[in-house]
Amino acid sequence: MEYAIETFSLTKVFSDFWGRQKVYAVDNLNLKINYNEVFGLLGPNGSGKTTTLKVLLGLLYPTKGKSIVLGGDSSDPKINARIGFLPEESYLYKYLNARETLDFYGRLFGLGAKVRKMRIEALLDMVGLRAVANRPVGTFSKGMARRIGLAQALINDPDLLILDEPTTGLDPIGTRQIKDLILQLAKRGKTVLLCSHLLADVEDVCDRIAILYGGKIQAKGKVKELLQQTNKRQITTGSISDRSVERIKQIVENEQAECTVTSPMDRLETFFIKTVVAAQQQAQATSGAVSTTKIGDFLTSGPRAGSILDKLVSAPVSRQGSSDKPATTEEVSPVETGESEPDRQLLSKLTEPAEPVPPEGVVKPEPVETETSQQEAEKSILEQLTERHTSTDRDENQGDSHKGDAGDA
Amino acid sequence: MRSIWAVATNTLKQALRMKIAVVFVVLLLVLLPAMAISMVGDGTLKGRMQTFISYGLSLTSFLLCLLTILASTYSLTSEFEQKQIYTVLTKPVRRFELLLGKVLGVILLDIGLLGLFSALIYGITIYTPRFVKAGEAELLQVQNEFFTARAGLIPAKADVGDEVEKTYERLERTGQLPPGVTDSKIGRENYKNALASQIELGKRAAAPGHELVWEFNNVKPIDPNESLFVRFKYDVSMNPPDLHVYGKWLVGDIRQAGSRVGTPVYPFERRDLIRTFYEIEVPADAVAEDGYLAVGFFNDPRFNNTVVIFPLEDGLEVLYKADSFTANFFRGVLLVFFRLVLLACLGIFASSFLSMPVAILLCLIVFFTGTISGFIIESFDYLSKNASSLCSYTIGPIIRLLPQFDKFNPTKFLLGGRLLSWSVVAKVAGLMIFVKSAILLLLALVIFSYREIARITV
Incomplete structure (x- = not known):
């Protein structure tokens, strides 16, 4: 029971009809994932990520080696009852509606009617599909199906969550939400195995990662250690005068180090969320998923008791006290007030985990360097995408974000 | 148990919502009343009733058989093709629970539909005499020969073994045997069999x-x-x-x-x-x-x-x-039901290792050979007389394992108002459900529990 997941020279070879060995999908894999850890399995397409998961879950049998999941065999229902699994695509029964889908999976776990009903409603709220809960999931868009898929993986309040490409097809808010959720679960002592090639997602949430190629681990370790550029430092300040900047430059140059000064960019994610929240504020109708920042209360309810909303927002609450009124309504609050102040508070909640200073208790603080490098990467690609029509907006928003940043810093 | 039930109800929903069942239901709801009106048989009331019940029940049985094959194979193969099974089997569900749930779901569907349509057929049959102009004599005939469950006794077969031997010896002594008979054992047997039926017939003349x-x-x-x-x-x-x-x-x-x-x-x-x-x-x-x-x-x-x-x-x-017609009819419907159970198990068995079209094909082949099993068994017995024992010990049992739908056809009993006794029903249940269906399910379970779920077979 030392590790949540442990594999011993796990090997999976796909043979053809005649038994000739064709593909080494997983090759001598030794993986150790600790309890209460967010572990990212990375790799290009066809590197054996999904195959590894399938072997771990007993959907494929290993050619060689073995794996131990939660201290037992994954074909044991007792172990299965503690696992939540989101496959690479949401494989759903098209003819069931969202509520029935969750109900079906709830029954498979043998949950009582009351618990089931409570969790289903909480999950539907959380993934923002309550309004379309009675539509057959066959009519859902990919992202909506993904949300239901995520909800079904959570219905048993799993100890181990295995997510295969959880954010594909999701809008940025959904992505943000999943990342928040993962952090939340980790905070509650759950283990998460994340499988993805969307590096940004992995970077944001994972404690440790392993990079697979050709079924073999090419690199593994702590995200922080792997990525930290120990030969660089970054200083983030509030709005300061040019004179001060010059003085700082002077100090740096005295140490014979290079120094560049720019205004930090908003991440596109932040910007996007801001825009959508503004639209939600105007109560615009959507036939799609309603993005909320909620997380099912049964998932977040730790030992401490509290109001639903406390739990809903407990993760992203920033230190200087966003735990205030706006978030205390059941829906995302903007409808309540048209002012911009609560809006920003909501935003800060949405974006909190990306802020330089993490909330207390989040297992892994994010390295500042991460933020920068990511921003730069985003800038280079995204600039081209957004330059033309958002350049002016960005300028306008920069002021806003400064204010927000200053508040948090 | 809970998960079996969850899978069963889900299977039922699938069959109903994917409109697999709807086609058959609509067809039967239209055809049965239409048949009741248009079929007159040989012109007598009895003939009319006989025609209706025979065609009505056969059609219902046939269509429900097809539906069962489709529903059972689709419900399992679609799990693989659309991969929902990944999310199901990673839940605390054992594989046998999934299979049993599927079978149960299809059986639930069958119970519902068979109940509906047999009630319809029964209602139409009971009420037809009131709406058809028929004389007293015809009504009496229908009462005596149709709305009844009559047991039939046939005279015991005379034991002619000794007589055959004596006759044979006498013929052999007097040299009256046809040439070639004494050459081989088979020749002798055949001749004795012919003698036996000749003597038996003599006792009925x-x-x-x-x-x-x-x-x-x-x-x-x-x-x-x-x-x-x-x-x-x-x-x-x-x-x-x-x-x-x-x-x-x-x-x-x-x-x-x-x-x-x-x-x-x-x-x-x-x-x-x-x-x-x-x-x-x-x-x-x-x-x-x-x-x-x-x-x-x-x-x-x-x-x-x-x-x-x-x-x-x-x-x-x-x-x-x-016995009464009603009780007899009910037992007749039971026979159809056993048939459906067997086919449901067959469908699940086939789809435990085959893809959808192949599984359906296999089921259809078994189904149709099952409807002419009498002919197949007879011709095999006839041919295997001269075949080696190896052949009759391998193919023979397999052929007998085929479902024998024609042998246990309820219309045969209902047409002539013949008693379909509980003992026959129990025998059929034992054979079809507790032997054949059980074997199929066991095989399916074994295959399924060794199958690599996520293995894509092309």
């Missing part, structure tokens, strides 16, 4: 001036005030000019002849067409208390000058009412 007597025990009509029926068919050695036979019949307890008569013995004199079935209605009090009944036939030499033969298989039979 009456030359002019001679009589035949059949004795029955265990005749148990449910009501002594009802009638029992002697059903017979004449065959003749030489066609009489008017194609009729004049027969004198006696039905009753002939053991008491001479002494004081306790139960009545009924005489009949009739003139009937040859090679046609007739029924003599006899009051049921002719049966002695111990269930004994004798039927005597006298070939009257004043009118006939031909040997009268009662064919071996269906020449003579005594029928009496043993």
